[in-house]
Amino acid sequence: MNPITYLCFTLLSIVIQFCLMDFINEQIRVDNTVINSNSTVVKNSSDIFDTIKQKPHALYYRKDKNELQIKRSPVKYENESLSETSLTSSTELVSTVFDLLYDENVSVTESDLVTDAYFTSSEFDNVTEITFFDKKPSTEKPTVKPKKISTNECYCNLLYKTCDINCCCDNDCSDLEKSVLKSCEGIGKDKCEIHKKDNLYMCSSHFSCSTQLQSDIFGYLFCIGKVNLPDIRKTIKHMPYALDVDNHLKWHISEKNRTNNMQLTKNRYTTGQPVLLVTKDGIHSLELPMTLTNEYCNSKKTLKFLRNDNIKCYVKLKDLHMLDVIKSYGHTKVASPKESTINSTKLDCTTLHCVNRTFLICDEHRCTEYNNELHEPSCSDSHCNNIGVKVEYEFYCNASLITRVIVKFHVQIISMDLEYVSQEITVKFYMGNNSIESIIKFSGNPGYIKGLPIIVTSLESNRTENFYNTSIGKYNNHILLPSNKDGECVLTNLTHNILKFGHNKRIKCRTHFKHNFTINNGTDGCMNIQTKIDGLYGFSKNIYISPYGNPQGVSDENWISLQNHHKRDIHGEYHRKDANLICYNLVTRIAFTIAYTDTNEANKEINKIISARVDSTTKNISFSIEDLSIVITIDTNFIDASKTTVHEYIEAHFNFHLPKDFFYPSSSSKGSFVTYQNIVLFLCYFVLQIK
Amino acid sequence: MSKMTNVNSSLAYEILLYLNSFYLGMFFVCEIAMGILKAINVSYPENALLTEAGIFCVLCLVEVVRIFLGRRGNLASKKVPVFFSVLLTIPCAVGVCYFLIYQTYILRLEYIWCAVMLMFHALELTFAILFIFTVCKNQQFE
Numbered sequence: 143m144n145p146i147t148y149l150c151f152t153l154l155s156i157v158i159q160f161c162l163m164d165f166i167n168e169q170i171r172v173d174n175t176v177i178n179s180n181s182t183v184v185k186n187s188s189d190i191f192d193t194i195k196q197k198p199h200a201l202y203y204r205k206d207k208n209e210l211q212i213k214r215s216p217v218k219y220e221n222e223s224l225s226e227t228s229l230t231s232s233t234e235l236v237s238t239v240f241d242l243l244y245d246e247n248v249s250v251t252e253s254d255l256v257t258d259a260y261f262t263s264s265e266f267d268n269v270t271e272i273t274f275f276d277k278k279p280s281t282e283k284p285t286v287k288p289k290k291i292s293t294n295e296c297y298c299n300l301l302y303k304t305c306d307i308n309c310c311c312d313n314d315c316s317d318l319e320k321s322v323l324k325s326c327e328g329i330g331k332d333k334c335e336i337h338k339k340d341n342l343y344m345c346s347s348h349f350s351c352s353t354q355l356q357s358d359i360f361g362y363l364f365c366i367g368k369v370n371l372p373d374i375r376k377t378i379k380h381m382p383y384a385l386d387v388d389n390h391l392k393w394h395i396s397e398k399n400r401t402n403n404m405q406l407t408k409n410r411y412t413t414g415q416p417v418l419l420v421t422k423d424g425i426h427s428l429e430l431p432m433t434l435t436n437e438y439c440n441s442k443k444t445l446k447f448l449r450n451d452n453i454k455c456y457v458k459l460k461d462l463h464m465l466d467v468i469k470s471y472g473h474t475k476v477a478s479p480k481e482s483t484i485n486s487t488k489l490d491c492t493t494l495h496c497v498n499r500t501f502l503i504c505d506e507h508r509c510t511e512y513n514n515e516l517h518e519p520s521c522s523d524s525h526c527n528n529i530g531v532k533v534e535y536e537f538y539c540n541a542s543l544i545t546r547v548i549v550k551f552h553v554q555i556i557s558m559d560l561e562y563v564s565q566e567i568t569v570k571f572y573m574g575n576n577s578i579e580s581i582i583k584f585s586g587n588p589g590y591i592k593g594l595p596i597i598v599t600s601l602e603s604n605r606t607e608n609f610y611n612t613s614i615g616k617y618n619n620h621i622l623l624p625s626n627k628d629g630e631c632v633l634t635n636l637t638h639n640i641l642k643f644g645h646n647k648r649i650k651c652r653t654h655f656k657h658n659f660t661i662n663n664g665t666d667g668c669m670n671i672q673t674k675i676d677g678l679y680g681f682s683k684n685i686y687i688s689p690y691g692n693p694q695g696v697s698d699e700n701w702i703s704l705q706n707h708h709k710r711d712i713h714g715e716y717h718r719k720d721a722n723l724i725c726y727n728l729v730t731r732i733a734f735t736i737a738y739t740d741t742n743e744a745n746k747e748i749n750k751i752i753s754a755r756v757d758s759t760t761k762n763i764s765f766s767i768e769d770l771s772i773v774i775t776i777d778t779n780f781i782d783a784s785k786t787t788v789h790e791y792i793e794a795h796f797n798f799h800l801p802k803d804f805f806y807p808s809s810s811s812k813g814s815f816v817t818y819q820n821i822v823l824f825l826c827y828f829v830l831q832i833k
Numbered sequence: 834m835s836k837m838t839n840v841n842s843s844l845a846y847e848i849l850l851y852l853n854s855f856y857l858g859m860f861f862v863c864e865i866a867m868g869i870l871k872a873i874n875v876s877y878p879e880n881a882l883l884t885e886a887g888i889f890c891v892l893c894l895v896e897v898v899r900i901f902l903g904r905r906g907n908l909a910s911k912k913v914p915v916f917f918s919v920l921l922t923i924p925c926a927v928g929v930c931y932f933l934i935y936q937t938y939i940l941r942l943e944y945i946w947c948a949v950m951l952m953f954h955a956l957e958l959t960f961a962i963l964f965i966f967t968v969c970k971n972q973q974f975e
Contacts, residue, residue, distance in 0.1 A: 155859050363942040364870075370937050372878055 300594075302582035302610065305573035307448050308413070318541045319573050322412055322448065408484045410542040416444040417537075417544070418477040420496055421470065425489050428476065430567055431455060431463050439463075439565065445535070447542075451569040456562045463567055464519070464530035464551050471501060471514065476537075478544045499547040503528070506627070506634045509550060521558065529556045535569040536578060545575060582610060582619075585643060586691025589748030590738065592644030595620045596751075597688035598704070605686055605701050606693045621685070621734075623776055624678045626651040631678055631774065641734060643691070643749065647778045653678060655770040668714030668725035671765075675774055679732050687736070689751050704734075705755040721767040731759040733777035739784040752783060843907045843967075846960035850903045853953045857900065860946055861893050864932070871938050881937050892928035895921055903961060912968045919961045926954045 298309035305315035407415060416427035431439035432453055439455035457463070477494035486493040501512030519528045530551030538546035556563055572578055585594035597619050599605045609619060621641035624631040631651035639649070655674055686701035693701075714725040737753045763772060868889070872882055899921035906914030933939070933947035 155856055363940070363945075365941050366875070366938045367941045367944060368939040370935055370939070 297587055299587050300584045300591075301572075302584065304576065304581045307450070307571050307573060315573065316541075322410075322539075322542045408479050408486070408489065410479050410481065410483075411447040411539075411544075412542065413446075413448040415447045417447055418479075418494070419470075420475045420477045420491055420494065422473055425477070430569070431457065431565075438562070445569060447544075448539070448571045449569070450571060451567070453567040455565060457565050458562055459526065459529070459556065459558075459560070462529065462531070462563070462565055464533055464565075467499075467533065467549060467551075468501070468512075468518070471512070474499070476544055476547045478542065480543070495543050497544060497547055499549050502548060502550045503530075504550050504552045505554075506632060512551070517553070519553075523558065525558055526556045528553045529563070531556070531563055532566045533568075535567070537569070537571045538575055538577075539571060539573055540575070541573075584692040586749065588690045588692045588694075589741070589750055590643040590691040591749070593642055594691060595640040595642050596736070597691065597693055598685050599688075599701065600685055602684070603698055605688075605698050606696050609688070609693050623649055623778075624651060624653075624774075625649070630654070633678055641778060643738075643751075644780050645778060646780055649776040650773060652771055652773050655772075664714035664716035664723060664725075665712070666714075667716060667723050668712050668728060671725060671770070671772070672710075672712055672728060675729065675772070678774060679776060687751055687754050691749075702751055702754050705753075706758070710758075723765040723767060723770075724762070725765065726762045727760040728763050728772070729758045730761045730763070730772060731775040731777070733757045733759075733779060735779045735781065737781045737783045739782070843910070843964055846907050846957065846964050847904065849953060849957050849960060850900055850907065853957065854900050854904075856950065856953060857893070857896050860950060863946065864889060864943070867940060867943065871940075875938055877937055885932075885936055888928060888931060892925065892932075895928070896925050899925055903957065907964060910968060912965045915961050915965055915968075919958060919965070922954050922958050922961075926951060929954070 296309065296311035296313070299306055299312040299314070301314070303314055305319045306312045309315070310320065409415075411417075419426050419428045428445040429442045430445050430451065430453060432441050432443045433439060433455045434441040437456050439453075439457040439461065445451070475491060475496035475498055477489075477491065477496045480493070480495050483489070483493050502509040503512050503517045504510075517528050519526060519530075521527070528551075530553045532552035534548075534550040534552070536546075536548040536550070537544055538548075570578070572581075574581075583594075585591060585597055590596075597609065598621055599608060599619065601608050622633060623639045623641055624633040625639040626632075626649060629652050631653040653675065655671055685704040687704055688696060689700055689702055690696060710729065711727050712725065712729075713727070714723060716723050733756065735755050735757060736751055738749050738751045741748045741750050759775075765772075868882075868886065871877075899918050902914040902921065903918035906912065906916075906918060929947050929950045932943060933951070936943075
């Protein structure tokens with residue numbers, strides 16, 4: 143056989159195969175038409191509560207899957223999930239159930255769980271998509287395209303015009319600041335590092351392309367369509383080759399021994415280095431209490447540079463961290479090594495950059511500078527005053543130098559009967575000199591992150607612009623809710639009881655009204671009471687909610703109006719004889735019901751609020767004038783209106799579609815003429831051969 | 834008439850076997866290339882790669898024998914080689930099915946070329962059986 147002929151035929155067969163795949167690809171691309179329906183979403187978002195139903199059970203999804211397979215429309219609509227998903231506002235029902243379960247003086251927080259049902263429309267069970275070539279996806283699953291908001295779409299950039307620590311994609315960080323962040327060295331600018339596992343989705347998913355189908359012919363063909371790896375793979379256990387006890391981690395023998403082992407460095411700070419403290423005795427590392435074997439503060443650890451921390455543990459009153467810190471008040475400084483420090487032989491404030499710690503004493507309402515005479519903790523037989531059970535460290539850095547340290551003690555009165563108290567210590571590092579209170583914080587970038595505040599405004603115009611206007615005040619951008627303190631409703635900025643995204647919560651507390659208004663008319667008295675209650679509910683007449691955690695680029699009409707449909711008909715009767723005030727239709731309970739959807743693309747989670755409303759429940763209440771008090775309830779319900787995630791794979795590997803006129807060539811188009819002619823010729827040849 | 838029928842059926846069979854011989858060459862080269870690509874990029878369980886390579890070599894050998902017997906029998910109008918060729922079609926099809934369904938990592942491209950190979954098998958099997966029947970029929974009359 144002639145080798146050249148052989149080679150030619152081989153090449154021909156490869157070309158035929160590739161042409162075949164081109165044809166398949168063309169067929170797939172036809173289904174990718176996207177219709178922009180942003181306007182429809184905006185228009186329909188107000189009606190979302192009327193159409194959304196409770197999440198159905200698994201069987202429903204099975205049915206839905208079948209429908210998806212059979213009735214798949216050739217045209218893909220953006221946000222089609224919104225129109226199909228349905229949900230009824232169940233505030234009343236939920237409230238009723240909560241009523242039965244919970245007493246007043248209790249705040250309940252429930253984490254919102256989202257479950258995704260995974261199934262494939264392919265018949266293969268364990269289909270995975272692994273590609274050998276780094277190409278773009280071809281056939282995407284029907285996802286909703288999020289609105290483009292920011293040019294700097296960095297998921298860990300949550301501080302406006304401030305460098306977020308450990309966020310390598312934050313454009314606010316200078317190169318110098320990035321050089322301090324060790325984690326950025328190997329990752330590159332496009333990635334961010336989030337240590338918290340729950341927030342991993344925030345990181346850039348550039349490397350997750352292996353799960354996507356590939357767009358062009360090479361990407362498509364070189365994807366692994368199926369993996370048949372065995373379930374249990376053999377594990378080879380390496381036998382110990384040497385027993386070196388000294389090279390294994392061990393518990394420290396004593397506190398003293400552990401401290402001496404710590405290495406103090408003269409190098410400039412980088413992430414993870416111990417923060418130095420200059421005292422009379424020399425240089426030590428700044429230490430924090432920690433739990434070791436149980437919930438009690440029974441050990442210590444060093445505070446590390448650019449490592450945010452949160453410690454909660456039980457401690458005896460005399461061993462409180464606050465007392466340790468206050469002991470060193472005035473004669474200790476936080477130090478950071480400078481460029482020149484490395485060449486110097488001695489380590490003190492002449493060679494190091496030293497800053498004093500600013501101590502602040504905070505009560506429920508405000509923070510004031512610590513004064514030793516006024517704020518020193520003191521105890522009587524029954525209780526102790528000025529006990530800071532919560533200590534907040536705020537470190538402000540200029541690249542590797544610590545420029546300001548603020549220590550906030552949240553003080554309260556503690557009973558002497560308590561043997562142990564729960565203390566909380568938080569450590570936060572910030573880049574820059576601006577106080578964190580003056581920095582605008584996003585609640586996600588761009589979509590909301592669970593646990594961060596909902597961004598609101600009451601302005602009728604220029605809402606986004608005003609969000610960035612720091613002069614308006616930090617808390618004007620959030621909904622403040624009262625907290626329950628010993629059963630009483632307390633509404634302060636410092637309690638930080640802000641309406642947070644994804645937190646399903648109930649606050650129930652009693653509020654007292656001082657009898658300082660004269661009651662001439664029952665209705666006026668009731669209206670006064672209602673006005674005071676409204677002040678606690680944390681919302682004014684017109685509130686607009688930002689659909690995204692970063693409102694940049696969101697136009698005024700896209701801010702979600704907080705709808706309050708309840709018409710108030712408050713009236714009252716005042717009986718002077720019994721000193722009794724009866725109020726009708728007093729709003730004693732409100733429920734924020736916020737619907738959101740995950741407009742995710744690839745693995746990123748982009749939570750967008752699509753609708754919000756307030757439901758009110760009224761009651762007829764009879765007050766005694768001597769005791770004007772009422773229990774109010776505030777519920778927050780977050781409803782995930784996203785459609786259950788359906789992972790679709792290309793099912794038709796052999797999705798050959800013969801032209802309609804293949805068997806009946808005369809019925810249609812001109813393009814089939816050549817094929818028809820070929821078939822006729824082939825048949826003629828075949829018949830002639832037979833003869 | 835019967836003679837002509839015999840000739841025609843063997844012609845189609847011959848065309849198929851002829852094309853299949855080229856296709857087998859391509860299949861062999863591409864599958865080896867793909868195996869190298871997979872061996873470099875993905876990790877295999879112990880011995881899986883060797884097993885697959887072994888099965889593939891056996892498959893190619895059997896396929897060569899099958900095509901050879903088929904062509905010899907067809908050109909010489911002998912039914913016995915064609916009968917063995919038909920018998921060998923079964924292990925060949927099983928081998929191709931293994932690569933289509935059960936091998937450790939199946940690429941989309943492999944779906945295609947294994948399917949084409951199976952198509953060849955199916956068509957050849959049909960024409961081979963037709964050929965055998967025709968030959969038997971002719972012998973009966975002669």
